[in-house]
Amino acid sequence: MAEVVTLKTGAVLTREGDPAPHVFSISSGSLRVYKLLPDGRRQITGFLFAGDFLGLAIGDDYVFSAEAMEPSTVCRFRKGPFRALVEQSPPLEHMLLHRTMHELAAAQNQMLLLGRKTAIERMASFLLDLPGHDPARPSAPGHVRLPMKRAEIADYLGLTIETVSRVLTRMKLQGLISTPSPSDLVVERPDRLRQYALGEV
Amino acid sequence: MAEVVTLKTGAVLTREGDPAPHVFSISSGSLRVYKLLPDGRRQITGFLFAGDFLGLAIGDDYVFSAEAMEPSTVCRFRKGPFRALVEQSPPLEHMLLHRTMHELAAAQNQMLLLGRKTAIERMASFLLDLPGHDPARPSAPGHVRLPMKRAEIADYLGLTIETVSRVLTRMKLQGLISTPSPSDLVVERPDRLRQYALGEV
């Protein structure tokens, strides 16, 4: 019933508007999920990692596109059998509801960010929300990986690449962060960053 | 188990950050749901009408505030018993999952709007999404009620009141809409409005 699919970097898993026969669960790697306007403007609605589900939306067509950001593997289920499975398993359905509610809450935070926060507030929120702040690994405090490019950060935060870059530079000058490499970042002052994220500056 | 609560216009049903003992379902009227930044900036994440659920989020505290936009009535359930009821009723849980997925899809559309659309594109999208375009009532084609004030439209679309007003004026001058009264609007050219909503202008 489930097939394993291997994705190269940049591979397209779903395309907005295409018929949607499948539902997916991410096994490894990371995906970007986005929506496009006809003229090419893109809004990334989320990044998915191992354990996340994709394609649960209703309707016959996908309402978003999804691409691998790095080599990834996903489990693919045909929608019909998957639905049948869910029908028979209340715990599974419960888990899906729980996850979907979490995603909805995250989406509402993102609306606040997109509708009302300034560029630096958006970036601060983003950096604090990134995985990798586990107090479980105090060995590398504040270290986070940025598996995405500047263009993806920009399209997630409703900004341009240039603004993303300028904000990061400003943050570096203020000593809030440091960037050992463009895809590696250290949060030096999580406290100050948190203030920015809430617009308290 | 369920209590009926009557709300006057402007009455606060939930406040972000408060303990969340209840879950609600709207019986009549309409509510605005929003999030605030400490300095008062507001993002309205949605408008709720009869039949909608509220407060399903997980966690012990509300993560949004909700207020009545007009005299309204809601059913209030204690969270514990409500959860127990859901546990015992797979069809109920299924319905909640279905609704939550719909809400999530709507939230993703709103992210595209807030992150990437211009003022006129936002307004066009908003007007087309409003209830009242039922082909069921062809008696008043294009007529929609705006139960919300300009300030609420602005905070929903990530704009200011002034911009909302100016965009509506522009739309009137172009013959796209007409406004018999500030809270009553007629979509004269749904086709052209739809083009704007998709950024095809």
Next chain:
DNA sequence: ACGGTCATTTGATCCAGATCAATAAACAGA
């Protein structure tokens, strides 16, 4: 190591929408 491509940073200028500031309508209560 070396060249080519792609990604990022930095600089100069522009503009959509915000802000500041009056009016002008709408509406609710006496």
Next chain:
DNA sequence: TCTGTTTATTGATCTGGATCAAATGACCGT
């Protein structure tokens, strides 16, 4: 009907972030 108050419109100006344009830096395959 009038009167005070709230809401909406319109106008003038400002500005954060976009756009246009180089210059620098990373990274990959050979």
